[in-house]
Every structure is written in structure tokens, then in C-alpha cells.
Amino acid sequence: MIISLLAVIGLGLVAWFGSQYTSMQYLFGLALPMIAVPVFIAGFIWRIVYWAKSPVPFPIATTGGQERSLDWIKPERLDAPYTKLETVGRMVLEVLCFRSLFRNTSMDLQQGPRLVYYSSKWLWLFALAFHYCFAVVLLRHLRFFFEPVPMFVSGIEFVDGIMQVGVPRFYGSDALILGALLFLLLRRIFNSKVRYISLANDYFPLFLLIGIVGTGICMRYFSKVDIAGVKVLTMGLATLNPNLPANIGPMFFAHIFLVCILLVYFPFSKLMHMGGIFLSPTRNMPNNSRAVRHVNPWNPPKKHRTYNEYEDEFRDLMAEAGLPLEKQPDADTSK
Secondary structure, X not given: OHHHHHHHHHHHHHHHHHOOOHHHHHHHHHHHHHXXXXXXXXXXXXXXXXXXXXXXOOOOOOOOOOOOOOOOOXXXXXXXXXXXXXXXXXXXXXXXXXXXXXXXEEEEEEOOOEEEEEEOOHHHHHHHHHHHHHHHHHHHHHHHOOXXXXXXXXXXXXXXXXXXXXXXXXXXXXXXHHHHHHHHHHHHHHOHHHHHHOOHHHHHHHHHHHHHHHHHHHHHHOOOOOHHHHHHHHHHHHOOOOOOOOOOOHHHHHHHHHHHHHHHHHHHOHHHHHHHHHHOHHHHOOOOOOOOOOOOOOOOOOOOOOHHHHHHHHHHHHHHOOOOOOOOOOOOOOO
């Protein structure tokens, strides 16, 4: 955990102090974003293609309810989908509502000793809040890449900042995403079972996201930056006509550098569950293995031979070992 935290702090400080020099501003503001985006796109496509090529020899759909059986027994169509349409419905609920995480349970050893399972919805709630707030923040940032700003982006900004507090307008997604990230981090630190299985590649993306959100909040509410200059820079990147205005502010370069690190890191990390969930055979396969035979199309063709052909090849060795034969070997070959 400490190594991941120090790594993120170090990356932010490198961009902060490096941006004091004009040549480094070109590196952090122009060169790295133009490298990070193609790496993200190529890495994302590569991981998806690699997973899509993986064989699925058996139907392994997980179920959470009564599967289809007799007519008078009611099946759980979304928890044990039998048709492709029901499977699509299950995937929609999984992607948009985190249905399986909603069923998250916690285990505790109480006096007795007695093992107790109980419902725990906090992880589902904060995970859902983080993902939806992250989507809102990304959509709000589209205003920096389009001129004029699309109407749906302005609508999202209006709804997100409807509880306006002070100037500049306070966005509810900023507070929610930071709170959700802190909850996910503190859960890994203070939950002994989760902490035991956590590795550096579990802490690093959390600290990296907290760093990105934190620098973004600082730019909006505390350390002011030249927003007009930022839009000129982002519009230049979007149109492949890079332009670096002067005096944007070091906080922006720390922010965009951490974003570039996230883009490069994303396709090769656990964050790729965003695309991998659609290729998970435990989710995207219908639970119909009793009615429909699953044929693995990746199996190579098999060459079969009869027992007589097998005996013709090994007859002498089988006779020498005293095994029963349908046809005895010739006298001259058995000597």
C-alpha cells in the first residue's frame, strides 16, 4: 500500500515541478496525451480480442435461483436465464445495476463459535456511486473537446450542479466520487480479510483515481487554472493540431499526467473488467446445458480407429504381455 501511495505522489510531484519548465510542459501537456490515448485504444482492443479468442469448452453459467425444469415450477428468468433474451436481460442488470454485487454478503465468526452470514449492501452502494459519478465526470469533460458544447453535456452539468453552493458551482458528483473512492480504499485497509488478499495492483489504481479526482477538485475550487487555455489545449489535441497556451497552471499538468498514466495502465490491469464483463462465460451464457448440447468449436478434429486397427499395430507386444487377442500373431513373427 505504501509503495503504491508513494508512487502516485511521486508521479504527481514530477509533473508539478517539471511543468515549471516550458519544455516539460510540452511533454506533459502534448506529447504524453498523444501517446497515452493510442496506447489505451490499442491495449483495450488487444485485450478484448485476446479474451474473445479464448475457448469455452463447457457451459459454466453461474446461477442464483431456480433454473427451468418442470412446467409447474416457476424459474428465475434473470438469475438462471434459459434463453438468449433472458441472458441479455441479466447482462443489462449486471452492467447497469451490479445485480450480483447487490447480493453481497459478509461473514462473521460470533460467540459459540457460530458462523453468521448477513447482507452487506455498502460495497454495492459505493461501487455503484463511483461508477456512475465517474461516467458523469467523463461526460462533463466533453465540454473541453467540442465547440459549441453539446446540449446533453450542458444538461448533465445543470443536473449535477442543481444544488448550487457558492461560486464556482458545486457538482455533487465531485463529492460522491471522492467519498466512494475513500470508502473503497478504507475497506481494503481496515477489513482484515480484504487486506490479506490485497496487492499493490489493488491499491495503485485507487490511489491513482484519488489523485486524479483530488487534483481536479483542487483546480476547480482552490488552485485556479486558465480554463480558456485548457480548452485551447484540449481542442488542439482532439483535432490533432496541438497548441500549448502559456500560464495554464502546474496543477493542470499534474492532473493530466495522472490521467495519462491511468490510460496507459488501464488495459493491462484489473480495471479492464469494464470490457471483460461482456466476455465472461459465467454471465453471457444461457443456463440451458440440460436441453442444448454445448459443442466446443475450438476442438481440433479427432482421428479415430477401430479396435482391430489398434490390435494390428500392437498385436506382438500384447501377445508378449499375455493379453487376450482376437487374432493370434503369426508363428514366425511371435518368435
